[in-house]
Amino acid sequence: MARDGGVSCLRRSEMMSVGGIGGIESAPLDLDEVHVLAVDDSLVDRIVIERLLRITSCKVTAVDSGWRALEFLGLDNEKASAEFDRLKVDLIITDYCMPGMTGYELLKKIKESSNFREVPVVIMSSENVLTRIDRCLEEGAQDFLLKPVKLADVKRLRSHLTKDVKLSNGNKRKLPEDSNSVNSSLPPPSPPLTISPESSPPLTVSTESSDSSPPLSPVEIFSTSPLSSPIDDEDDDVLTSSSEESPIRRQKMRSPGLD
């Protein structure tokens, strides 16, 4: 079990130097693996979400705070990211209630960034508060999961990601469906968009057809989704999760995420 945060990110420049090839169209084998950044201040929850994601064939980087997440994404300073090595992050899943920076605040920062605003962000919370959910979805969250997160929830997220053909600056690739293969062929420089409709979609999916149009128009695969779990009456207290300083910081962090 990875307690070190399991840093398994792939930096594009590193991949290229390893492969010995230049040019953005050369895709090292690992590009087809889904890489998830998981953010949760609770060690127990971090271990569980990491396992849930790994068992659904995702590579996982788990960090314990919004700040660590921004640090990982290179968003923690103000300098221009024009030359910043693009991380391959396919999904960010974050807890809502965290000391210091809430998941909502992290979501906003991600959506403000040019590099990562297209990356789907999923919020997790133990509180089923509709105003909170609405706020997150309005801010651009792709989904809102009620804790405790179950395998079915993660499988559903995962099945969406394999069909994600979103094109953005840092995340150009086309994934085969549910493929764990590391021997997939290299994608062409500007892959045409093909969208395969889901066979039994749990959510409504809005798609755009694109046959001969230029391949760079982004396509929304995700839609705002309903809650993943039924309403949990015993958890409907509203927790103030403002950014005021947290009284508690965990003294011992066994899984600090990044060193």
Next chain:
Amino acid sequence: MDTLIAQLQRQFRDYTISLYHQGFLDDQFTELKKLQDECSPDFVAEVVTLFFEDCEKLISNMARALDQTGNVDFKLVGSSVHQLKGSSSSVGAKRVKGLCITLKECCDTQNYEGCVRCLQQVDIEYKTLKAKLQDLFNLEQQIVQAGGRIPQVDI
């Protein structure tokens, strides 16, 4: 006449069912078991171990806060119990979670006596669960050592 393995398996099955029926565990524990396989054969044990360490630390934090008579930081207690509620929920520790909810309510109303009482119950409850799960894991080990396989228990 039952073989040793069959006896152990029956014990394991009965014990597991009783833990659910008596409300110690809920279906989130079942979810954790789904995440255990040959690659991660001790996943559940590892997670609950972390959970119990969490309990110890957070309960100790709360006890210390409640000890500051006349100057109790209820916000700190509330934040700790929120964390504990979260992790107990994530591992399926149903009774602990329930007590956390009660403790949170006492905290929100700044009910000092209630907090102290509740915290004591949380402490007892997590230790009880810890002992029971230890027994369960021991049974698993005995089954494996006897050459049997751990039965799948449908609740």
